[in-house]
Amino acid sequence: MNAFEALGLNEHLVQAVADLGFEKPSEIQEKAIPVLLSGTTDFIGLAQTGTGKTAAFGLPLLQLIDPTQRHAQALVVCPTRELCLQITNDLEKFKKHSKNIFTEAVYGGASITMQIRNLKKGVQIVVATPGRLIDLIERKAIDLQKVKYVVLDEADEMLNMGFRDDIDFVLKNTINRESIWLFSATMPPEVRAISRNYMETPKEVTVGKKNSGNVNIDHQYFVVPQQHRYEALKRLIDFNPGMYGIIFTRTKIDAQEISERLAKSGYEIEALHGDLTQQQRDKVMGRFRTKSLQLLIATDVAARGIDVDGVTHVINFELPDDMEVYTHRSGRTGRAGKTGICLSICHSRETFKIKSLERMINAQFHKVDVPSGKDVCRKQFFHFMDTLMQADVSSGDYETYMPDLMEKFASVSKEEVLQRVASLEFNHFLKYYENAEDLNRSDIRGDRRQPSTGGDARDGSRKERTDFNRRDNGYTRLFINLGTKDGFYKASFLQFILDESNLKKEVLGKIDMRDMNSWIEIDKAEAGRMITAIDGKRYNNRTIRMNEADGGFKRPNDEGSGGGRERKRTYAPKERRSFR
Known part of the structure; x- marks a missing residue:
């Protein structure tokens, strides 16, 4: 018997899961699906992002829906447009072999008229952001009295974003619901209050410890003077040439300034911030998802709901003021069973926060030195050599040019060819890092330090500024x-x-x-x-x-x-x- 079939799912859903290549349910799926299939039990699932929560509630929801009834039977409420679309896309894949079940994503920034038109055609599952959901309810496009199931995904995020009144309104007015399913990465008092006020003896399932972090994430931190945060950030990026990551800052201006400096130096990076229109935000996210961008930089508000597979690194340019936010930041990597790395740049006065985080997420943080300039050059060099050796030369008419190449290099030794290749590729790195300072020294002070010599590590032209203020x-x-x-x-x-x-x-x-x-x-x-x-x-x-x-x-x-x-x-x- 298939592992998903053993959980009680019907053959159509099992086939859809098999088509997606899933053979074994994740821990949250294994614990949640049998409970949720009853349809009448209030449920609390505490698990990090990337652990398969969408399937944990999406598969039971699709099985419970009555396809003969063409009205909203289930509401899935989530904090952001990106997550709303992600959940809807996943549900579309899960119901591949299930007939006459329709879903609709409703969110701000898109035509509400079109969304109302689609809802009137007959939709059983509505995935919504809180603000747009309230608008549709007020326009009588959704009848709450017919809703049987309410799913609150990333409930802690929604409360942090100020949607408490909207959630209260939905839960107070779904008077005929059969159950509430609440999923959250953390369990702050506000989330506990929702369970206390609206849920009846909920079944609570925790994957890992409460508020704990993903065990697949390696947490590292670097202690540097305040003035050297940017230089430390740059070295960490250069030291990880295969990085596909998200950088978090506290403020929008910081995100934009760092993005501009790195982009000017040749890095493939863009910033997410509140000044972008929804269309511009979608374009940035589209480029990041297709890996046209190596790096995305954002504040916590702008990055909420980002669900991108394959993120290798999360970098905290500064630790968040709210320690629970760290869980959401780090959860952007190490998803779906993959490993990830979360790097935090700290000042010596912030190390006490590291101890607090270790206790909160029940994970050990490793103090690591910022790589030296020579370390960065060495890492880049060997990465390039590995890429060179792995290059596919099986296709292409290279043989046509080989006689000319052999003649051109007849008097040049193999060692000299390698030296010239290395010079072309790494001269800019060598120049930039040849006089690089040791950022791990406790006695360096940015206000007494002379500007470093050499051009930028990527373009070899502009001198690096050691202090953003100057x-x-x-x-x-x-x-x-x-x-x-x-x-x-x-x-x-x-x-x-x-x-x-x-x-x-x-x-x-x-x-x-x-x-x-x-x-x-x-x-x-x-x-x-x-x-x-x-x-x-x-x-x-x-x-x-x-x-x-x-x-x-x-x-x-x-x-x-x-x-x-x-x-x-x-x-x-x-x-x-x-x-x-």
Whole structure:
């Protein structure tokens, strides 16, 4: 008998699971499915993300649904659009051989009219984010009195995001439900309150210990001075050349700044933040899922609900303020039985948090030294050599060119060929890291340290800045009275100023966008050209004002409308925020 069939699933679901290549149920599936198939037992499942929770509730739900009744029989409520779509996609795969069962994902950022139209066609399972679900209920597109099963997935996340009132509303008004199934990675008091207020003697199943972390994740931490966090981050990325990872920061601005610096250095990275439209967010996530991006950087809010297979590393640029958030961050790797690594960059004053985390998730953290420059170069070198040796040369008409190659290299030894290949591939790394400082020394202080020499590890050109607060002496800051409320996001704004000024991207540094205005770092030699090209132009019936943030540059013949008098300028205040 098939292992899933032994749990009580019907032949259609068992066949669908087999088609997906699953042979043995995960621990949460093994414990949850037999209980949930009864349909009448309230249930609490405590398990980390990536342990197979969707199948644990999705398969029983599909078996309990009555396909002859074309109305909403089950609600699956989850915190984010990404998770909503992921659950719906999984349910579609599970019901491959089951007839006349229909699902619909409803979430903000998409046409509510289209969602209402689909619901009216007859849908038995609705997967929803809380806000859009309430909208649909108020529009009478969903009849709560006919709902039998309510599933709360990642309940702790929903409560952290402020959806307590929405959850209360749904649970108070599903008066004819037969059971509530609550799944959560952690069990804070707010989640316990829901079980106490709305559930009757729930069956509780815990995979691992409560609030525990995934046992497949290796937790490592690095202690560095505050000023060297970015350099430490960069070394960790370079030391893991096959990394496919997510970097977490506390703030949106930090995420954007780090993303810009790494992208400028040649890393395939983009940031997820609140300034992106849903379409832009979908595009970024699409690129990350297809591995067109090596790295994704985000705040906890922006990254909630991200469910991507194969993430090898999670990096905490800073530890979260809320220790339970660490569980959700680290849970983005080590999914579906695979192993993963969670790296945390800490200051010496934060090591007490590591001890707290060890107790909370019942896992040991390993203190590791930040790799030296030589370690990074050595790791990159051998990774390249392994890739070279594994290259597929079975296809392609290489034989045609071999005589010419043999003639070209007839007088060159094998050792010299290897040296030249290594030089082409690693010269930039060697130059960047040749004078790299030992970041593990306890006596180094960023405010006394001289800037490191050498170009960037990826492009070999721009000197690395050791402190985010310090602007390079070759740069100045420009103020412009355009911002996100003018319809710009970072990429479109960058394209706009480059198109208008006819300058190259290489002359720009950091861009800081706000609602009504922005600041642009630019090579001092090119600041005048940009101001002359852009200041005074019109955009959406507004006159663009651009000037040096400290009031240094003015356009030639800069006259206002009142004859020959100099136009009065409004200068931007100096940036008050410092990088943490």
